[in-house]
Amino acid sequence: MKLLLLLALLSGGEGVSGSSVAGRVGGNVTLSCGYNMRKHKPLSVCWNRGDIPYSQCNNELIATDGLSVREDSRRSSRYQLLGQLDRGDVSLTILNVTESDAGRYGCRVHIPGMFNDEKHHFDLTVDSDPQTTTSVTSETSTLQTTDTHTAGHMNATETILTSSFSSVIRQQESSSVTVALVCVMFGLIVLVTAGGVVVLVRKWMRLHKVRQQQLNSSIQFSSTLQLQSRDSAVENIYQIEEGVARGVYEYCP
Template identity: 60%
Template structure:
């Protein structure tokens, strides 16, 4: 028994240490971005190279590598897709992996290995990524703006004037707060339409007034000028006629 304990103690002293941290869990949504955390202490370990692995990390290196660094530089030749980004401060030991535009196939385990000098001294982190489907919301408004239907997951809501009904599965339930909301929206829309109609009427009236008033004003001014020019000619003709009559009388 003592011999076995001594052997175990010798093995612990001889074998190099392996630093492996417990796995953490991150939740992401399809179509969005997610960041898998991984950091190490630069002051303690200095700047180190890092690799990200899909699946459990092997005993050495990364056997299903996604991206890797050479201290402060991302090794582009190791990046398997532009969706994998290291957006943290590499000089501060932040080597977290950001995955862009998540899909359901991205779910699973990821491993981050920070290479530290000495055999089996690497820092190893495992992250389990779970993917949730992003909720889908679609809104369709009727031509008159009074009928609105909204889909969100399995919930369907339809607004028809003052009637609002919500379907949740097989349940049909009227919701009075939504009725009030729709009535207020409808009243506001009607008032806005009335204001727009009044503004349109006033604008058309003003434009029509200008179209009629300005030509009439011009015609009046032209007529006055013409009359002013015609009056001296008429007076001259009258004077000439009177003079001719006086001469005729004198001759007789």
């Protein structure tokens, strides 16, 4: 009796919650479970089939070591933890539900400290006889959605292709204009350079002609001076010779 009372006290020290969830054969169902990541660091979690025992999970389906799933704990590939583990979402998703999946499930969050673990129980019911009308309606809706999505995807693809083609044409036109401008600029530069060369050549020829004229004038002037000097010298010689001759003749008695 005391042992039962102690066990009751121990189980009462842990947070326990429960809820009911409905699923359908062939579909997927999610059992929501999580903890406050801001309050706690990444915690270990285990999912149990049936009531959660006083410690750990005695009928474990899948478990985590904090931020990743322990693959050695996964009983079946139909059990998935698709939530964001780094945000404390450890919800269990059961794929391709069968009638045998109905029953109780438990999520145990291991919180450090004595009797601090959180326990969450879920009672899953499975509908084994889905309505045909619902299935037909669902299939029709799915087909319509698929057709709409396909049409929208095709329209979006056509729009993207048209935009890409227009962009290519614009780029080609821009490139052509750029090439034309470059050619015009190059032609102008060539013309300006050729004009400058012509002007420089003409100036050089003029300077050369002026210098040649000046040189010729200097040569002519020098020649004239030399001729004049020679004429003066000859006249002086004649005068000297004439004077000498006269002196000689006058001396004779």
